Amino acid sequence: MKITIKDVARISGVSVGTVSKVINGKPVSEKIRSKVIETIHELNYKPNQHARSLITNKSYTIGLIVTNITNPFFGEIVSHIKEDLEQKGYNLLLGISRDQSSEEKVTIENFVSRHVDGLIIVPTRDGEHELEHIYKLRQQKIPFVFITSQYLGIRADCVMSDFTKGSYQLTSHLLDNENKEIYFLTDSKELLLSSKRIDGYRMAYMERGITYKENWIIETLPNFESAYKTTEGIINNQIPDAIMTINDVMAMGVIKCLKDNGIKVPEDVSVAGYDDLLFSSMFDPPLTTVKQPIEEMCKETVDILIKRLQGYDKEFNVHLYPSELIIRESTK
Amino acid sequence: MKITIKDVARISGVSVGTVSKVINGKPVSEKIRSKVIETIHELNYKPNQHARSLITNKSYTIGLIVTNITNPFFGEIVSHIKEDLEQKGYNLLLGISRDQSSEEKVTIENFVSRHVDGLIIVPTRDGEHELEHIYKLRQQKIPFVFITSQYLGIRADCVMSDFTKGSYQLTSHLLDNENKEIYFLTDSKELLLSSKRIDGYRMAYMERGITYKENWIIETLPNFESAYKTTEGIINNQIPDAIMTINDVMAMGVIKCLKDNGIKVPEDVSVAGYDDLLFSSMFDPPLTTVKQPIEEMCKETVDILIKRLQGYDKEFNVHLYPSELIIRESTK
Structure with a gap:
């Protein structure tokens, strides 16, 4: 039996229109929102993405670009962000820049041609001097958030640790x-x-x-x-x-x-x-x-990006997280 | 200065048509093919993908689905396959199934809607009993290759170790x-x-x-x-x-x-x-x-998939690679 939006509405005790608002990130009260999300998870309801895209002209897809997938640190970032995005009803397109600005550029162009709604980017080591493709994102009004570091040459949201x-x-x-x-x-x-x-x-x-x-x-x-x-x-x-x-x-x-x-x-x-x-x-x-604190950092990154997708246009911020010294036996 | 297909042809000493054949995976002699590929790398020539897609009705994009990106073993697979695909002029779309058949299904549907030419799949642990979405790939004539393991319920190319x-x-x-x-x-x-x-x-x-x-x-x-x-x-x-x-x-x-x-x-x-x-x-x-021998296994996986994309229709094979015992100090 296929779960429909009607089932979600009935069990949440709200209208189909309200469920639609929650799914599409439109404003509703926090209480109603969490009730609907809870029901969606309980029923394992998957909104038909194609239908959503037609109505909203959004792809509900976010591109994430990391620098190096063989370092498990970035594996953890990918894993957390994928989970956080899914909870908000978004798909993930994953790219790897191999820490090279030229590959970041190609990947971003590729993702934009696939109509991503927004981007999360781990900056590359040689990217500071070649920011044209990032400026272009701004012109195209495609929101993006940097994670773990940032390019100084562009004002943007960034989530990193201190x-x-x-x-x-x-x-x-x-x-x-x-x-x-x-x-x-x-x-x-x-x-x-x-x-x-x-x-x-x-x-x-x-x-x-x-x-x-x-x-x-x-x-x-x-x-x-x-x-x-x-x-x-x-x-x-x-x-x-x-x-x-x-x-x-x-x-x-x-x-x-x-x-x-x-x-x-x-x-x-x-x-x-x-x-x-x-x-x-x-x-x-x-x-x-x-x-x-990578888990919290990923969560905040997704939250900020989705706020931007919903039209939030306050000043860009750098969100600085505290780190924790872990002393083990490799130091005397 | 933008490098064009003409530069590649001139420096390789072949016609533009021949370079085009190499780029689009059409048959040419191995000697000419390697000369052209070498020139492409030397000049760092990037064929215009959009133009290629229009001519050939292919997306030059392969979907790769791994089970768990926090295990560095799969990070290595992603890294190798991305490199091997790029050398052949293909893009990578990367998906993560979290070892769940339901997520594998959603990811495959997503990739198919994005017009991937083919798929490389690390099978999920609960996938054997839900192969409908894999059968569908066969019906849609979208080639796929399994890597590291296979589903027994479907005859397919598979690259794994012994x-x-x-x-x-x-x-x-x-x-x-x-x-x-x-x-x-x-x-x-x-x-x-x-x-x-x-x-x-x-x-x-x-x-x-x-x-x-x-x-x-x-x-x-x-x-x-x-x-x-x-x-x-x-x-x-x-x-x-x-x-x-x-x-x-x-x-x-x-x-x-x-x-x-x-x-x-x-x-x-x-x-x-x-x-x-x-x-x-x-x-x-x-x-x-x-x-x-994960590097060789990835290379063979990409080779097989591209052969299939080019119309190779011989019987499916399981390619079994030998493993190597590495004795260190954790065993007495």
Whole structure:
């Protein structure tokens, strides 16, 4: 037996018109809205998307572009956002930019030709200087929200965590535990997600009156292999007290390189990451890291985008979430 | 300066018509084909997809549906297939079924309405009994290929690894190293990816004349949390010699549960996984596992699908790849 909108209306005790309003994101009272949504879930009612699209001239499809799908951090983002969108009656089109602006551009054009209503974008590492395709979205009045970072060259909604504070907390923890010479493997310093973290790193040093060297901050690609190679370069010259990175996958690369060279973690070198992947507590040794509240961040991203789709036109905001330092055995 | 098809033709030393044939997957000699593809890559030439679609009535888009994007194994599959498709001039639409047939169905319908030329599908765990939407693809003459497993209820191309042999090798390794009582956490026994592996498990026992109990083979969901809970149930009754699983993420759940209960791996209990994730060599202890040749498998999957798109109509085949036993420190 196929569940229809009439069944949802009858069981919710409201009119078909009201159910239609809820499905199509039109304003109704919060009480009625939650009652209708609850009934929709109970009955497992699937509004006919094609019919909705015809009525509303919307595709009820959101494009999500992430940079790198082999880092489980982005797998988690995809998984959360898909779930959040579905609860609001939207489909997901998923794209991968491989952290390259040119691929982001192609993917966005592809999604726009498929009539997405809006976009959620994880910025690429080389995207800051090629924002034409993003400006074009604005001209086409296609709403978009950045997640995890943002391009500084365009005012837009962005949901990210407080990298400066997270990095400050991590560096402080290291400094306060006899790690004075801390190498920091980061992405291009021009990127917000790097520069904010470098700010936090410097703050922790300066606050303690300890000196650091600029050449301890090393730009590299944010993946396993690059972190491994960069670590090889470091230990060829000297063995630092600690190496910190901007994600857990990089920290794994660092640890692997140190182990392969007979250097003990954390006895000889402390290592810390960022993200707190499901796996990170399972590493040998369990990884000290900084946890971003990714579930809440994804929920807010979807909420903001849908508000924008419904015509909300207040000023764009950067929504900054606090991070949490997770101390485990990879740091002494 | 925009690169055009004429530039590609001139530099390859062939006619525009020949370049067009290569781009559109029409037959040309392998030598010419590779020369043209090489030039396309050198010049970073992007054929205008819209124009191609108009001429050929194809969308040059393939839908890929994976079950669970938070398991990095599927992240790797997505990454490889995207790359392989792009090299052949195809776009990727990515879907996630969350291992549920109902979501697979909705995603396929969505993709078909977006005019995908073909589909690559990782089968869901409850899909065997609801194949209507797959039969429909056949009726609509939309080619599809299964990867990592298959539905037995439909004859189709499938690329997978030899689970029976992989599981046999792993079980043999455990039995030959004083692990006599091996629990096996598997997905629903009805599933090909479970039943084949159970065959291998039994073969290894029988070949050695060692007895096992049917209740050592336990059905559970193939994720971290379920593996953790199932392990709790096992150790409440007795401490086995070894626990093996059908993927590395489950093995992590097993190890975590054992550690949380003060049980040492591998001294008290050996633990083995399947897949050999990038992370698996980094675990504490490094994980014994079975590696599927996922890169080659993805390449073959794309090759087969594109052959089908070009009209190849020979009998469907199951392409079985050998697996490799990787022995590390999680097993004694």
